[in-house]
Amino acid sequence: MKILAIDTLHCDAGWRNFSYVKITTDEDIVGYSEYNESYGSKGVSGVIEKLVPVLVGRDALANEVVFAHLYAMTRQAPGGINAQAIAAIENALLDVKAKAFGVSVASLLGGAMRDRLRLYWSHCGTYRVNERTAQYMEKPMLKSLDDVKELGAEVRERGFTGLKCNTYMFGENRYVHSPGFGPTRNSAQVPELNAERDVINAITGQIEAFREGAGPDVDLLLDLNFNFKTEGYIKITRALAPYDMFWCEMDIFNPEVLAMIRSASPMPIASCESLYGIREFRSYFAHQSMDVAIIDVPWNGAWQSYKIAAMADAHEVNVAPHNFYGHLSTMMSAQFCAAVPNFRIMEIDIDDVPWKDDLVTHPPEIVDGHLIVSDRPGWGTDINEDAIKAHPPK
Numbered sequence: 001m002k003i004l005a006i007d008t009l010h011c012d013a014g015w016r017n018f019s020y021v022k023i024t025t026d027e028d029i030v031g032y033s034e035y036n037e038s039y040g041s042k043g044v045s046g047v048i049e050k051l052v053p054v055l056v057g058r059d060a061l062a063n064e065v066v067f068a069h070l071y072a073m074t075r076q077a078p079g080g081i082n083a084q085a086i087a088a089i090e091n092a093l094l095d096v097k098a099k100a101f102g103v104s105v106a107s108l109l110g111g112a113m114r115d116r117l118r119l120y121w122s123h124c125g126t127y128r129v130n131e132r133t134a135q136y137m138e139k140p141m142l143k144s145l146d147d148v149k150e151l152g153a154e155v156r157e158r159g160f161t162g163l164k165c166n167t168y169m170f171g172e173n174r175y176v177h178s179p180g181f182g183p184t185r186n187s188a189q190v191p192e193l194n195a196e197r198d199v200i201n202a203i204t205g206q207i208e209a210f211r212e213g214a215g216p217d218v219d220l221l222l223d224l225n226f227n228f229k230t231e232g233y234i235k236i237t238r239a240l241a242p243y244d245m246f247w248c249e250m251d252i253f254n255p256e257v258l259a260m261i262r263s264a265s266p267m268p269i270a271s272c273e274s275l276y277g278i279r280e281f282r283s284y285f286a287h288q289s290m291d292v293a294i295i296d297v298p299w300n301g302a303w304q305s306y307k308i309a310a311m312a313d314a315h316e317v318n319v320a321p322h323n324f325y326g327h328l329s330t331m332m333s334a335q336f337c338a339a340v341p342n343f344r345i346m347e348i349d350i351d352d353v354p355w356k357d358d359l360v361t362h363p364p365e366i367v368d369g370h371l372i373v374s375d376r377p378g379w380g381t382d383i384n385e386d387a388i389k390a391h392p393p394k
Contacts, residue, residue, distance in 0.1 A: 001060045001100060002026045006052045006089065008045045009383065010393035013038075014136035014353040015127075017393040018326045020383055021048060023092040025060045031096030032383045034328040035088040035298050037081075040181075047085035055089065061100060063093040063303055083276040083299060090301035091332060095378040104375050105332075109306050109339035116370040117337050120162030120221060120246075121155050122324055122347045124210075129168050129176050137351050144170055145209040152213025160369040162246060162345060164221035165210065169202050177202070180226030180251075195232030200239050207243050219246035221270075226251045233261050241266040246345075247292060249273075258289040270294055273322035281308050285315040292344050296322035297333045309340040318344035325349075327360045330371070331379040334364070338373045346371060358387040 002025060009020040016038030023031045037044040051070060058066060067090050074082040098105045106112040127133040128142040128151070142148065148168070155163045167177035179193055203222065210220055222245060224233060230252075237248050249270040252258045262269040268291035275281050276299060284290060293312045295305045299322070309319045319342055321333035330348055337343045348364070348371070357363040362381040365372040374380025 001029065001096070003055050003058050003060045006048070006055060006092075008048055009385065009388050010045075011359065011388040012353075012391040012393050013326065013356070015130075015133045018359065019045065020328065020388070021088045021092040022383070023060065023089075023096055025096060027100070029060075029096050029099050030382075031060075031092040031094070031099065031378065032328060033088050033091030033095060033298070034326055034332065035084060035091075036325050036329075037084075041081055041084055044081045044084045044088070047081050048088060051085060051089065060093060060096050063090055063097060066090065066093060067301065067304065079276040079280065087297075087299055087301035087304070090303055091298065094302055099378045102377050104377065105302060105335040105379055106339040106373065109302070109336070112335075112338040112373055112375070113341060114338055114343070115373045115375075116367075117334055117343070117346045117373060118162070119160060119346050119348050119366065119369055119371055120164050120219070121160045121350050122164045122223075123349055123351065124155060124163040124165045125151050125168060125206075126166045126176055127351045129174060136353055138354060139351060142168065143174065145205055148206050148209035149213035152210040152215075152218070154213075156214045156218050158350075158369075159367075160350075161217065162219040162221060162369075163210065163214065164223055164249070164347070165206060166223055166225070167199065167203055167227070168206055169199070178225060178227055180228075193226075193228050193232065195228050195235050200236060203236060204239055204243075207240060207245075211243060220244075221246045221249065223249040225249075230257055230261060234264050237261070237265040237267060237269075249294070255284040255287040255289045258284065259287040262289060262291065268292060270320065276300060277304060278307050278311055281311060285311055285317060288315070290317065293317050293319045294322050295319055295336075297336050298325060298329050302332060302336045305336050306339065309336075309342060313340075313342045318342045320344045321346055323347045323349075327356060327363050328379065328381060328383060330364050331360075331362075331374065331381045334371055334373055335379060355387070355391055359384055359391075 245267040247268040247270040270292040271290040273294035323333040
């Protein structure tokens with residue numbers, strides 16, 4: 001089976017675009033994958049298009065051969081958008097291969113060990129703080145800690161057993177505190193990444209509000225991203241000690257420092273969602289830097305992600321997917337999670353644009369806060385290209 005064509009598809013997703021790779025073969029089998037260039041990855045589509053000429057005519061079932069070839073071609077500029085482009089191609093090839101054999105991608109990875117995956121509601125409140133994104137989703141805005149309590153109750157009532165939030169600053173100047181990603185309304189925090197008293201108080205206040213609204217049986221997770229330095233991460237984890245957190249998540253490109261923070265933290269530490277490949281993850285495992293390794297399947301490719309999970313297992317570390325994208329990405333991550341022995345919990349964005357379900361042939365099935373793993377061939381869903389065309393990208 002040969003690769004005939006590789007195309008990229010894009011559609012409007014409100015405050016960002018969704019992007020997909022489509023691989024067409026000479027045996028009329030089509031494979032899809034989802035990738036994202038709306039968050040810090042501008043140019044992935046261009047890299048994919050530059051790689052197409054060396055792939056047309058290649059064996060569509062030889063995903064590891066294709067990966068090795070593309071990795072060698074980009075060796076002098078590893079990671080980043082090169083890695084994301086290669087992963088998008090690998091994932092679409094896995095969809096082709098699984099469909100050719102009439103099995104799920106999890107079967108290619110050794111078989112599904114579970115048919116249900118526990119979920120946590122990610123970015124719980126994040127998109128509701130901003131007026132523009134709340135309007136896209138047709139959801140009420142999050143304006144106060146009372147609204148946070150109500151949202152916590154909504155999570156519980158909808159059957160979820162975990163939620164993850166970011167840092168919300170209320171008051172006249174309402175915003176999501178995220179200086180690590182560049183200028184915001186709170187521009188005084190850029191480039192300084194300091195955990196000042198008002199920020200720590202805001203974090204503890206919102207965790208307390210979520211706990212009151214969600215009740216005692218919903219696990220609470222906090223994502224601090226790249227927004228602080230070592231001192232700040234330690235101060236925040238210590239301030240949250242009374243709240244029995246499921247984990248505190250943070251991103252640091254220094255495994256020794258992350259290991260030091262973990263040793264000082266009263267709660268589990270999750271990290272590594274921004275790393276690429278076994279070589280970047282290796283030193284984090286060697287330094288015992290985190291309790292849970294977060295692996296981005298669209299960024300790494302499911303086949304390579306499985307290798308990272310195996311390395312994590314050898315170091316007695318659980319894994320969880322980084323998954324804040326569209327439905328195809330969720331189904332991709334679900335196949336990965338089903339196949340690894342050291343799965344912890346799966347991320348999913350519940351708040352989103354109303355037409356999200358229309359973009360795929362089979363939206364994720366969620367029952368009692370768990371995702372039901374598909375055993376349909378490939379990822380278990382395809383892209384609805386007519387729906388994609390109906391929502392042209394911005």
